[in-house]
Amino acid sequence: MAQRPLPLGQQVHALLKGSGQNAAQQHAVELGEPELFDRVQAVALEEPIPSFLHSALCAMSLPVRRPVDENAPIIRQDGQYTLAITPRPVLQRIDGQQQMRILGVPYGSLPRLVLIHIMTEAVRTRSRHIVLGSSFTDWMRRMGFRTISYGPRGSATLIRQQLDRLLACEWMIRWDNQNEKGDQEFAVKEVKLTNDYAGVNARSGGFSREILLTEGFFEHLREHAVPLDENAVRQLRDSATSLDLYTWLSYRLPRIAKNRTTLLSWNQLAVHFGNDGTNIRKFRQTIRDSWERQVSAVYPEAKAEFDTTAIRLYSSPAPLQRRPLRLVSVLPVETPREMPEGATPAAPDFLTAFRSAIGESNARHWLSDAVTEDTADGQMVFVGSRFRADYIRKTFDAEIRRAAVACGDAAPPTIGYRERVTR
DSSP states (O other): OOOOOOOHHHHHHHHHHHTOHHHHHHHHHHTTOHHHHHHHHHHHTSOOOEEEEEHHHHHSOOOSSOOSSTTSOEEEEETTEEEEEEEOEEEEEETTEEEEEEOOOOOSHHHHHHHHHHHHHHHHHTOSEEEESHHHHHHHHHTTOOSOOOSTTSHHHHHHHHHHHHHTEEEEEEEEEEOTTSOEEEEEEEEESEEEEEEEEOTTSOEEEEEEEOHHHHHHHHHHEEEEEHHHHHHTTTOHHHHHHHHHHHHHGGGSOTTOEEEEOHHHHHHHTTOOSTTHHHHHHHHHHHIIIIIHHHOTTOOEEEOSSOEEEEOOOOGGGOOOOOOOOOSOOOOOOOOOTTOOOOOOOHHHHHHHHHOHHHHHHHSTTOEEEEETTEEEEEESOHHHHHHHHHHSHHHHHHHHHHTTOSSOOEEEEOOOOOO
């Protein structure tokens, strides 16, 4: 049997890995997809940055566009599981009067980005308390929103509207099964995303929110958080369908046993993605186009086939298991200057060696405020928050030790923190 060709994104990735940037870029141009090279390179050359989403939302998605009936519950099914998201009325001040109002269900790419950010912060900080303020704005800029615009159609206004819709919804997860006796078993878990939330809507159009996740949702999230790569999310940020396909594959593929194939019909996939099945042909074309030109570019290890008759899924590594490509430089190598006889090369300082060990992307994210100081207890590296310090110690222990060896230090420095003072 002839081997199936790789999807377009993975073709470009394979050339980038095997033949270099010029060959990969040329192939993308020949395919008529020059932006494909930029998407591949933006992910392939960077260390993965951990992001997270609840498995129920990876398997069963929000509406892609505004529904005809915005107040109707969203109902999605995935095998034995059913997810229902129901918009509830909230008390709002309208024309000087407090009124009950149903905001409607969230839809589009923005609430997906908001959910990924909220759940990532909860998993990273191990806290139910999430503050969407300056950190959220910074994250949106990392997502590619270079200007956070205000006004009726500004990005900040649209994000705020979708966030408020999310916070007003109730969530129900139902599990159904048939036991050995033929009896129907079921379990229902009803949760809200938040217990309470407060915020400020500035006259400029800016906003901030303080969110307290419900204990039930938070504990469920901790058990069912699916790891994603922030670099990939950034490249897909404008396409709700591509985000759905990426998060769904990130959830499904690592759970498939090796040497096994999971086979799905297009009708089954349509149920996952909330398609009513009235136009499977158009749905199939949309998914295949998203896979070829976007998702395969940012998830190069994903092994899947989307042909005209069925979908085949194969065991694949999770996105965070990927290691960045190290391309050989094509620049001429400078002849090193001769060192004086008896001299030895200067060892790098610890932070320089540590930045090199964890990669440019991680260093930019986790060491942006790091400083080294000599204290009575020895050398210490201080970062700007307790979470950063804890995360660095837990995640990069091997790199810390490797950097210390490169510097000739007898022992690695202690990683501590000092809270930044804001004025």
